[in-house]
Amino acid sequence: MTANATDEATADGLPGRGDPAERLLRTLGELWSQALSRDPVGVDEHFLDLGGDSITSVVLSGRAQQAGIPLTPRLIFDHPTLRELAAALHARTADGSGTESGGDASSSSDARHVLAAAHQHGATGVRSLLLRLARPPATDLVEAALDAVMARHDVLRLSLTGSGPQGHRAPVAHHRLSGPTPAARTAEHRGAVQALRARIDARHGPLLAAAHMDRDDGEGAGGAAATLVLAVHEAAADARSHRLLLDELASTCEQLAHGEPVLLPEPTVPFTRWAELAQRWADGPEAAGELGHWLGVPDGTRLWPSATTKTPETGVRHTLSAELTAAQTAALLRDLPVVDGSELLDVLVAAVAHTVARHAGTPTVVLDLDADGRDLVSPDLDFSRTIGPFTATFPLAVELVGTCTAGDRVAAVRTARAEVPGTGAGYAALRRLSSDEEVRRGLTARAGAQIRVGLPPEDGCAAGPLVHISAEVVGDRLRVELVHALPLSGPSPEQLLRETVTELERAAQAPACSSGPSPGAFPLSGLGQDQLAALLSDLTHDPEESRP
Template sequence: MTDDAMAHLTPAQRELVQLWLESSAQDDPAPPPYAAPATPHERLLAEIWQEVLEQEPIGVDDDYFRLGGDSITAIVVIAKAQAAGLDLTTQDLLGLRTIRKIAEAVTAFAAPATFTEDGRLTPMQQGMLFDILSEPDRAPYVVQVSARLDGDIDAEELTAALSAVVGGHRALRMSIRSGEAGPHAVFHDAVRVPVETLDLRALPPAEQRAQVEDYLARDRERGFDLGTPPLLRLGLLLLGQGSCRLVLTHHHLLLDGWSQQIVLRDFLSVYDGAAFTPAAPAKVVHTQADSRYWRERLAGFTPGRTVPGRTGPATYTTVVQTLPEELARGLTALARRCGVTVPALLYGGWALMVAELAGRRDVAFGVTVSGRSSETDAVGMFINTLPLRIQVDRREPLLPWLSRVHGQHTDLLAAQHMSLPEIARCLPVPGPARDLFDTIVVVENFPQPVREGHASQRLRISEVTTHIVEGYPLVLEVNTASPVRLALRVDTAANEEVLARFVRYLRRLCAGVDERTTVGEVAEAMGRGVTSVPRQRVGPS
């Protein structure tokens, strides 16, 4: 960056640029010498990596993460490898990391994978239902997506477009029934989407805004009868000629964030008049629960509370921070240099925060896994939330500790098909699922084609908001799309300053770390100074 450009930055921005430049200037380990693929499996994997990562040539000893790979490109790599006949899994790719090691470990498919469509619930759906049935007075897992639409607005065509999408995706026509074997999913041939249209065009702007906020608040309070499909509804608030507020509300049992984006993409595409070809129905892979892994992983662990217990209903507040591009780039550079993912850096920081809040060295918090191997365009509830257990020793060198955090997260992928109630039974003293952890980290690093500023042929999208209450008192949500956005959802018993302190941890990482840096040095930085990153309070929710 030139001196003239630096002169136009604020002192805080100049500080962040300098931190990033210093971090980028540190010597990266030299890449291995190029080694050409020699076996059929190596050549096939090299072709796939070169296509997906848009680099060539790629040698058999090149590291997947240093080449810029992440969990999103991993799903595409796995889909192409499986289509070509290789039995490649997410754990293989993220754990072995080089073509040579992967090619030695994987085999061709001996037989097609076995799927069933008998209405069994996914692990995440099982865990959600356990929560709902355990505390029926609470109403978590209602998701509300709202956006302003400008352009060619036709309420009837918008309704017809969503109805077409619901008719095409079987997962959107699901309800829950109880039987002798417990709750199970029922998929209906046809459903009618509830639509509420509110005409606010005659009102002045200030009164329009008040009416919109009142509608959104009331809509969030309305739950769903899980036995009556569909578990979604549409609101259209007409604001003027060529503008409206769209409100899509659904139960989280139907969709994860990735699937939600697919539904919104298809909805806009159908509204534009494009032909709609539904994806194959979401399929649940039924595998034997890996209780052995969880018994070993949770051996000797005693759950503890991160935040004080609350009395009465929770009142949630969301605090948002947007990271400057220089800081986000610095984190990406550090992750590649260390051979870990950016989420591993985030999980390390959250472990330090939880350790301090709980006064413990052995902590666990929930992390989301995508649950997808190659289903890039399928719709449903694929994700799962699993306990990530981390030991915090402030005397330990930071970089090996972060590498271990990365490895522990990768190991979860081999045992991600168990529900939280099943995992809780693997504790030394079995207990309810809510005893495993009371805080979660959600890293949203899935494709997001429909977001702020998106434009289709007929519509422009702005003022996008998403509301969800997971039921945990402390939730960190990280959206890795540019610009990187952090959102902290806290109830009245949690400390809102947690987010500012977490950003100090990220800044300390980008200030430069080496083999001499300890976990304690970085932890100490979380308690110093004030963050200069702009913060926006979204308000009670």
């Protein structure tokens, strides 16, 4: 950028040298010169006339984000000259709307605290994600796509010791699988993924890395034209975030490959803002009101007393699965919600709890369930498209005394869940983020459950519960999966899965709850089961019998 261009901008009314607007203009000029290989760049020259295109706009946005400027490809095309772009960015910063790059230093500190707490409490592994692409991308296209996505999600640019959300880019590697046989290429692919995972460094960054792979014959692993493998630290992103990350990368790669501007849904509130509010919540009155409940939950039920609570980070994890028939699946998905408001998770938890209770010889079973913390801090803020480690677990104590049928047990689970404060996400927030050491110590001291029920676990060797049981509908059938790493006996994982599925089949045959609706169906009433039963009995009393 030339001095003449700068002087022209000043003469035309932009603030003088040293002013924030002038510094922004000069910084943008330097970035444009580097990305477009043009020096000088005039403040009124059009981006497209300078040779700019979609990929260049993404590269520019990524570099600007690293410099702390909330630039996006859309802004570049909406304001295609340096003068217009600087003025637009200055206006956004002045009115506080330029929030896409994350929060201030305090917010970044809170975010690193959240990541460190997640890391300390078991989120120490690295997840591998696979994106199949329709055509082999150039390395610069992959880099541009990653820059665009990372520019939208501040957590991906953080580290446990980093100075802020502008600290890191995602390294990209390219591997051409040239082995002469499918087995050889598979071995190459596996080695490349291991090397990719090794690049992730929670303490110093990066938290995200990528490798795109193709074959000499033009096909990538799995028969696609190319595959993009991502390695992401689990302290930075939960399962829902992984799906969002893959969706945005796929859309960005496709748009860049066609030479189109990158247009993605507007980003929601940054993770740094959520972390700031979560820290405040953990020390506030709402959290204090939940503390009594969490301190009163018994230790997790232990089916394998000699085994540790958590699996190691390394080692092969084994997955067992079984399916219900289409008719049984339809009964669970359709009939149960109509009869007594039950959700599929309630049915799964009830089946697991009943199986565990039989083997543990106890009427009260304590399992771990998944909770999504996105709604913890404020119902008015939208984090639906925000990447971060929002999923955490909480303990659920299910009392099975007097439950004779599958329906009874579902009602017991609903009652237990109705007693949980909020979504259950407050447990992890208190346990990890409370400034009161006694609170953290009290919650950390309780023994965690050996069995977790919830979202399907993803590939990888991250630490987790001894047994993770999940269910999802695939086609018209309910598939139940059990994942374990350590050898277990008495009961074996196979037996645990088989008995859980048998219980689900019973629930499908007789979905109605013999004891009627549970208090969970009336969460605001404060009624116990006996009180609710009395009221329902009164409602079903024939009014004709009261006539004289």
